Amino acid sequence: MRLEACNLTVSIGGKTVCRDLSFAVQPGQCWGVLGQNGAGKSTLLRTLAGLYAPDAGEVRCGEAAISAMPRRDLAQQLGVLLQNEGGEFWGTVQDYVLLGRFPHRRALFGYSAEDEAIAQQALAAMELTALAQRPLNQLSGGERQRASIAQLLAQQAHCLLLDEPLQHLDLRHQAQVMKLLSGLQERAVLMVLHDLLWAQRNCDHLLLLFPDGRALTGPAAELLTREHLETLYQCRLREVAVEGERCFLPGV
DSSP states (O other), rough: EEEEEEEEEEETTTTEEEEEEEEEETTTOOOEEEETTTHHHHHHHHHHSSSSSSEEEEHHHOOOOOOOSSSHHHHHHEEEESSSOSSSOOOOOHHHGGGGGGGHHHSSSSHHHHHHHHHHHHHHTTOOOGGTTTTTGSSSSHHHHHHHHHHHHHHHHHHHESSSSSTTTTHHHHHHHHHHHHTTSSSSEEOOOOHHHHHHOOSSEEEEEEETTTTEEEEEHHHHOOOHHHHHHSOOOOEEETTEEEEEEEEE
């Protein structure tokens, strides 16, 4: 199940985010979206998720346009992690993660033993088992972020869209999350990132959103150059090698 953008043109508030953008995220691929603040990364992700209508073009999940898919079917195929979640949740961490199973729920009330087991696996993957019965609103920002990722994992969608999944996370949990997401071999994964090092280490493809609405897509090894990145971020960069690994630092 792949996620495909077909001749997509997106704008918001009079600003063009992208024009005639086409690309496909295949199962087993991990894409990173890079760009300046305000470039439209979140708007593009919301468009790919079917939460924001494009000016032109369409988004397809498998062979179907997402605009024509029943919401339950779409939720079984496409999972989304947003930066900000509206409202407040008053249940436990386990209750919150179980919401990821809602598109798959067969009974009118409650969840099956299989749903419970999948939620427990997701909690364990995010090191939240010990906090499962704690109210979600008592968690720290980083713990809540891990709970949101656990909910997404419990959803078991074929395509995953994540807007800044590393926000609020400490270094160890950043590494844990990136290793997990980039290792989902049967999933198509696309995430908005700000840290070039994680993009370089864990993403095999990139989408660069430039301030003027241009976009570049392709293998990460080809796009992660100083020339591309200086144009992208509009600042000078220094390229250095640390134990054989390339790093890009602001040249200011």
